[in-house]
Amino acid sequence: MKSDHDHGHSAAIEIEDTTAVSKGKAPLLPSSSAPARYGSNEKGLAILDSIVRVCAAVAALASAGAMGNSDQTLPFFTQFFRFQASYDDITTFQFFVIGMAIVGGYLFLSLPFSIVCIARPRAIGPRFLLVVLDTVALTLATASGAAAAAIVYLAHNGNPSANWFAICQQFGDFCKNASGAVVGSFVSVVLIVALVVLSAVAIKRI
Amino acid sequence: MKSDHDHGHSAAIEIEDTTAVSKGKAPLLPSSSAPARYGSNEKGLAILDSIVRVCAAVAALASAGAMGNSDQTLPFFTQFFRFQASYDDITTFQFFVIGMAIVGGYLFLSLPFSIVCIARPRAIGPRFLLVVLDTVALTLATASGAAAAAIVYLAHNGNPSANWFAICQQFGDFCKNASGAVVGSFVSVVLIVALVVLSAVAIKRI
Structure with a gap:
């Protein structure tokens, strides 16, 4: 009897109480009484997490x-002069x-950590x-994307107040590539926000 | 003995096991045997959340x-011309x-939601x-701060490749204010990261 208590919490509960306990308290408990039902839900979340990742x-x-x-x-x-524009001309x-x-x-x-959560x-x-x-990765991705977006906007539109001229009239292809990269980073940011929310849902369900 | 099992998980455990169980496994369980201890822990987290917020x-x-x-x-x-610089000259x-x-x-x-969590x-x-x-707020704050930081950097250093000149030599006070604002936004970003982590810890403990 004592070894049962050391091993698990539900193990000591008599048979006729199992359903009531699992209905009433199991969603909050890492109890071993209903592994299949909650396991599949959480496994689905973990698989979704890996795909989004x-x-x-x-x-x-x-x-x-x-x-x-x-x-x-x-x-x-x-x-x-050779007129050339490259990403490493601009620190941002x-x-x-x-x-x-x-x-x-x-x-x-x-x-691998996400796959551990599937298993x-x-x-x-x-x-x-x-x-x-x-x-932390969300912060870094957002900062990179937003800083580059500010410079791309300036390259497209310029700023007459500060005498910064638009360079996209000369370097159209450069600007197109940079704009595409910024769009890609924003897609990445949205997906990482989804990852954080997914993790919060998963932690809530455990 | 049966009524003990219905009531709580630790209640059925013999006296000599209570400390070992509460040390080893209790932090993950919303067990009814120790409401005061975990309540105060979570209340502390909620108060910290409000202060950081x-x-x-x-x-x-x-x-x-x-x-x-x-x-x-x-x-x-x-x-x-009147030489004037204002924040609304620059879209970013x-x-x-x-x-x-x-x-x-x-x-x-x-x-108010944070205070509900204290209560x-x-x-x-x-x-x-x-x-x-x-x-979501973290994303918005980081994007604002990083975009402004990119422009402030440009205002300080300029960019010879793109013929964008530094304007901080003329508008020193304007640049100082803008830099201070960017620093403030980064402080805010760090605090919101702390808020997200605090919330994750709190959800994990419930």
């Missing part, structure tokens, strides 16, 4: 790659490439680690 | 106010003021609502 990682790496390859050389030159775009690469790398590296839907540790790191 | 709201509104008041008129003028700074004002307003308006530490609904809305 892969999509967010692909979006982040694709946007980093799009920005990293966005150089353009104009087809005319003078004796002293360098930050964008590095930031989105870190976010994409983190999202791929965190996949063991009641494991609280990996989910909690994921929700904290996802929040 | 007020600090984040003050930081957000202060940064919006600092940016909103950052206009500067130079002490000389020509026949045709307008976005910053609006975004941080929304975030600050949301954080103050969400205080009822086991209420899962308000906490879940808060973690979702906090994540």
Whole structure:
């Protein structure tokens, strides 16, 4: 009798009480009395988490790659100048490439933890680690995307008050690539927000 | 002995096991055997949540106010020009003021929900609502802060490749105010990250 108590909580409950206990309290309890019902729900959440995570990682790496390859050389030159625009002319775009690469790398590296949650839907540790790191990754991805968006907006529209001229009239392809990269980063941001909310739902259900 | 099992999980355990069980497994269980201890823990988390929330709201509104008041008129003028810089000359700074004002307003308006969590530490609904809305507010605050930071960096350093000149040499006070506002927004971002993590801890403990 004593070994039963040490081993599990429901194990000591008599047979005729099992249904009442599992109906009344089981959703809040990591009880071993109803593993199948709650397990499938949480397993579904964990699978969804992995899928969204892969999509967010692909979006982040694709946007980093799009920005990293966005150089353009104009087809005319003078004796002293070659007119060329590249992402590393603009510090904010360098930050964008590095930031989105870190976010994409983190999202791929965190996949094993997400898979652990599929295999063991009641494991609280990996989910909690994921929700904290996802929040930090969300901040980095949003900061990269928003900073690049501010510069892309300036490149498109310029700012007459500050005498900053629009450069997209000359470097159209460069601007198109940079804009596409910013859109990709925003897709990634939306997916990471979904990841954080999914993790909160999963923690709530455990 | 049977009525003990119906009432609580630890109640049926012999006296010599109580400490071991409560040390090892109790933090995950909403067991009825120790309501006072866990109630105070969760109440402490909820109080901390409210305090951090007020600090984040003050930081957000202060940064919006600092940016909103950052206009500067130079002490000389020509026949045709008055040299003046204001936050609404730059679209990104307008976005910053609006975004941080929304975030600050949301954080103050969400205080009642946080106070509900102090009064009822086991209420899962308000906490879940808060973690979702906090994540969205985090995205908005980070986007505002990062976009403004990109423009402030440009105003300080300029960009020779794109022929964007630094304007902070002329408008030093304007730049100082804008930089201060950006720093305030980053303080707010860090505090909102702490809020999301606190909510995740609280949901985990319920």
